[in-house]
Amino acid sequence: MLVYFTGTVLSVLFAYISLKIKKYQRLNSVGRYTMAKLFALLSFVPLTAIMAFRYNVGTDYISYRNSFYSIPEYVENGYRVLNNILKKITNDPQSIFIISAIIICGSYFYIIYKESVSPVYSILLFVLCEDYFIAMNGMRQCISTAIILLSFPYIKEKKIFKSLIFLVIAFLFHKSSIVFIPLYILYIIEIPPLISGIAIIATYILSYIIREFVFPILTRFEFYNNYFIGTYANINENFNWAYTLIFLCFFILLSYEYKEVRQCKELKLLYSGIVLSLFITSLSAVMPTMLIRLTWHMNSFIVIYLPLAIKKLDLKISKTSVKNVIGVLILVAYALVTTYRIIIKGCHDVLPYQTIWSN
Numbered sequence: 001m002l003v004y005f006t007g008t009v010l011s012v013l014f015a016y017i018s019l020k021i022k023k024y025q026r027l028n029s030v031g032r033y034t035m036a037k038l039f040a041l042l043s044f045v046p047l048t049a050i051m052a053f054r055y056n057v058g059t060d061y062i063s064y065r066n067s068f069y070s071i072p073e074y075v076e077n078g079y080r081v082l083n084n085i086l087k088k089i090t091n092d093p094q095s096i097f098i099i100s101a102i103i104i105c106g107s108y109f110y111i112i113y114k115e116s117v118s119p120v121y122s123i124l125l126f127v128l129c130e131d132y133f134i135a136m137n138g139m140r141q142c143i144s145t146a147i148i149l150l151s152f153p154y155i156k157e158k159k160i161f162k163s164l165i166f167l168v169i170a171f172l173f174h175k176s177s178i179v180f181i182p183l184y185i186l187y188i189i190e191i192p193p194l195i196s197g198i199a200i201i202a203t204y205i206l207s208y209i210i211r212e213f214v215f216p217i218l219t220r221f222e223f224y225n226n227y228f229i230g231t232y233a234n235i236n237e238n239f240n241w242a243y244t245l246i247f248l249c250f251f252i253l254l255s256y257e258y259k260e261v262r263q264c265k266e267l268k269l270l271y272s273g274i275v276l277s278l279f280i281t282s283l284s285a286v287m288p289t290m291l292i293r294l295t296w297h298m299n300s301f302i303v304i305y306l307p308l309a310i311k312k313l314d315l316k317i318s319k320t321s322v323k324n325v326i327g328v329l330i331l332v333a334y335a336l337v338t339t340y341r342i343i344i345k346g347c348h349d350v351l352p353y354q355t356i357w358s359n
Contacts, residue, residue: 001343003353007046008127014043015119043123044109051136052101053094055356058136059349061097068093078172079140094356100143104135107146111304115152115266118307121327125303128334130341130348134296137348144170144177145297152304156265158188179276179294186272190262193255196275204282242337243295244281250274250302253309260312266305267312273301306330 018039021032056062068087071080086095108126116122126132135142151166163184170177191199254261254271261267277298310327341347 001339001351003050004127004132004350007050008124010046011043011123012120014039014046015123018043019119040109040113040119043119044105047127047132048101048105050353051105051132052098053355053357054097054136055094055354055358057350057353058139060137060139061349064096064139065093068096076140076172076174078169079143079174082173097139100139101135104139104142104146107149108300108303111149111152115304116307117311121307121331122303124331125306125334128331128338129299129302130334130338131296131299131303133338133342133348133350134299136350138174138293138296141174141176141293141296144174145300147173148177148180148297149300149304152269155184155187156269160184176294176297179280179297183272183276183298186275187269190268191275193251193258196278197251197255200275200278200282203279207283242340244278246333246337247274247277247281247295250306250309251278253313257309257312264308264312266308270301270305270309273298 018036021036021039024032054061058064067075068083071083082099083096086099089095108131109123112119112122112126131142147166147170151163154162154166167177167180170180250270251274254267254274257267258271261271277295280294280298281292307327310323310330313323313326342350
């Protein structure tokens with residue numbers, strides 16, 4: 001884990017310096033802007049390089065490496081086009097990992113600096129909530145998430161047409177991005193916490209019945225058939241209680257501050273993502289593990305907008321120190337869960353780390 005720890009520390013350090021330079025009055029505005037942008041760019045480099053130049057790191061690494069030369073039929077056309085373009089430029093399969101790393105990390109860091117009230121905290125969340133490690137496994141899905149990330153400014157402004165353009169492009173890289181359609185609906189119709197909570201509980205209780213109706217429909221489609229009952233389905237990992245509890249805590253937090261949520265577009269978007277995640281995990285209690293993969297998309301909202309939720313906490317004790325403690329506790333909770341999953345359970349097969357030069 002040392003390489004990931006080092007990369008995270010360097011990214012956070014450069015981001016911190018970038019933010020400090022913005023407030024440094026001894027430099028003129030042009031100098032501050034240039035230096036701040038330089039260190040912001042530097043913060044993007046360490047984690048991107050680690051992801052880009054890995055070798056045999058990530059569950060599907062070998063599959064992606066082999067598919068560089070012969071793409072399976074089930075792979076979406078967007079990724080197929082990207083792969084074919086790279087194949088015309090170079091015969092080295094590592095190019096697909098380099099470009100994917102740039103797309104994924106580039107989109108995250110761009111939106112973090114554009115939308116997050118605390119880029120340093122968001123970078124930590126990017127790693128600790130497992131998104132970074134997921135990207136080394138489900139590469140196509142994370143490219144689609146990265147594309148959706150770029151639509152966040154349009155989603156929160158309810159610019160549906162522009163949002164749908166990004167959704168269509170994301171769908172061309174991974175079909176699971178269709179999960180953002182119900183997210184748009186939840187964001188627009190504004191379901192209050194009480195109704196959302198009752199609906200989530202009802203979904204969990206009725207999930208056994210729902211399974212009997214949903215499975216026969218989904219399994220008619222080859223792609224989804226593979227995911228739900230084929231070789232990808234792993235019944236031993238079909239429900240992640242730790243992340244469900246974390247989602248539930250965020251739901252309670254945002255429900256407590258629902259008046260603030262309704263007045264803030266960013267928090268409303270975060271709330272919608274959390275509600276959808278809980279709906280998905282309530283179904284995942286009895287369905288195979290691939291429904292959990294849909295919640296991977298929702299982590300992106302947490303990475304970008306959770307810092308704002310913590311900042312706007314209207315606690316009875318309105319002390320900054322209390323909010324800081326809550327922020328730290330959230331990071332610790334994520335760190336414990338991710339450490340357990342990555343090191344002990346070996347999720348995503350990102351350990352041991354090796355580079356293309358050490359092979």
